[in-house]
Amino acid sequence: VPDDAPWLSSEELRAWILLMTLVESLPAALDAQLRAAAGINHFEYQMLAGLCDHPDGLRMSDLAAFATGSASRVSHAMGRLERRGLVRRTPDPDDPRAVRAHITAEGRRFMVEVAPGHVREARRLVFDVLTPAQVGQLERIAGRVVTVTAPDVSRLLREGMVPAFDAG
Amino acid sequence: VPDDAPWLSSEELRAWILLMTLVESLPAALDAQLRAAAGINHFEYQMLAGLCDHPDGLRMSDLAAFATGSASRVSHAMGRLERRGLVRRTPDPDDPRAVRAHITAEGRRFMVEVAPGHVREARRLVFDVLTPAQVGQLERIAGRVVTVTAPDVSRLLREGMVPAFDAG
DNA sequence: AAAGATTGACGCCTCAATCTTA
DNA sequence: TAAGATTGAGGCGTCAATCTTT
Numbered sequence: 001v002p003d004d005a006p007w008l009s010s011e012e013l014r015a016w017i018l019l020m021t022l023v024e025s026l027p028a029a030l031d032a033q034l035r036a037a038a039g040i041n042h043f044e045y046q047m048l049a050g051l052c053d054h055p056d057g058l059r060m061s062d063l064a065a066f067a068t069g070s071a072s073r074v075s076h077a078m079g080r081l082e083r084r085g086l087v088r089r090t091p092d093p094d095d096p097r098a099v100r101a102h103i104t105a106e107g108r109r110f111m112v113e114v115a116p117g118h119v120r121e122a123r124r125l126v127f128d129v130l131t132p133a134q135v136g137q138l139e140r141i142a143g144r145v146v147t148v149t150a151p152d153v154s155r156l157l158r159e160g161m162v163p164a165f166d167a168g
Numbered sequence: 169v170p171d172d173a174p175w176l177s178s179e180e181l182r183a184w185i186l187l188m189t190l191v192e193s194l195p196a197a198l199d200a201q202l203r204a205a206a207g208i209n210h211f212e213y214q215m216l217a218g219l220c221d222h223p224d225g226l227r228m229s230d231l232a233a234f235a236t237g238s239a240s241r242v243s244h245a246m247g248r249l250e251r252r253g254l255v256r257r258t259p260d261p262d263d264p265r266a267v268r269a270h271i272t273a274e275g276r277r278f279m280v281e282v283a284p285g286h287v288r289e290a291r292r293l294v295f296d297v298l299t300p301a302q303v304g305q306l307e308r309i310a311g312r313v314v315t316v317t318a319p320d321v322s323r324l325l326r327e328g329m330v331p332a333f334d335a336g
Numbered sequence: 337a338a339a340g341a342t343t344g345a346c347g348c349c350t351c352a353a354t355c356t357t358a
Numbered sequence: 359t360a361a362g363a364t365t366g367a368g369g370c371g372t373c374a375a376t377c378t379t380t
Binding site: 006007008012014016017019020021022023024025026027028029043068069119122123124125126129130134136137138140141142143145146147148150153154157 | 175179182187188192195210290292293294300302304311314317321322
């Protein structure tokens with residue numbers, strides 16, 4: 001396998017091992033905090049955060065792109081959140097085939113309660129251990145990789161759809 | 169919430185969104201490639217890679233630390249791989265309570281076949297889109313975060329236990 | 337045919353309970 | 359009591375099938 005770079009250099013290998021450890025352990029840590037504090041996982045949090053920023057609701061397919069999940073996954077998760085009264089589904093006014101997802105008043109209260117603890121956890125796990133320069137490097141590195149692993153999200157972000165829960 | 173930095177700056181937020189997209193999409197992409205090519209997931213691959221580098225086998229608990237998973241997860245995964253003839257379990261010669269996991273000859277042939285495609289995928293998704301400088305930045309950034317999210321792995325790596333499958 | 341969405345079966349992982357040996 | 363490991367139940371996500379509307 002001559003041209004095709006059969007294996008990684010020792011530097012690449014160290015980076016790879018640490019990256020694999022990161023992508024395995026960081027979601028686990030975020031899930032653990034949210035599960036203990038609020039009984040939801042990080043995917044459900046992202047969905048709620050996205051819905052918080054869209055008072056008119058989001059179509060299920062847009063919510064799926066937004067939270068980086070399949071249509072099926074979003075549908076199942078919406079069912080769980082709906083049972084808890086945190087979200088609501090209505091027909092889409094524009095397209096009769098589509099369904100529009102909304103956050104409820106109770107869901108909003110829930111997020112106001114949960115978000116600060118989650119943000120603290122994000123700081124503790126990531127930003128507190130990085131320098132400002134490293135935060136910039138991380139943004140560019142993750143941006144490059146995501147271009148390949150999640151091109152649709154990459155495009156959404158480049159087009160200015162910035163999904164942020166503003167906690168206030 | 170004055171002192172406690174209630175939310176993220178816009179730079180931190182961009183980095184966070186991209187990082188979340190990364191940790192969600194990269195494992196999914198690696199799982200997809202391995203599942204299509206070899207019928208295993210990335211966690212099972214990591215276990216097999218670790219066992220490849222240890223001809224005398226590894227205790228289950230060491231294998232768990234190594235692959236960043238719980239004892240239960242490793243036990244279930246070993247059961248699946250054992251059914252396919254890729255690994256073997258023997259009593260540990262030193263500690264009668266412990267179990268030692270080994271890769272079989274068939275498992276070794278399997279990895280020789282599967283590893284190149286997986287490495288190509290790692291290159292395609294990560295290293296091909298990063299500069300050498302960014303690979304170094306990534307190593308340091310991931311190393312910092314992992315210190316918090318997976319301190320045990322961090323310690324193992326610092327102590328020189330470098331788990332690499334050398335493909336040859 | 338194809339887009340938007342849902343459903344149920346199956347697979348993997350977590351959690352708590354259990355077993356064995358120290 | 360605790361360490362090492364296994365087991366089974368239950369939860370979440372994937373996949374394929376399905377339904378409706380265009």
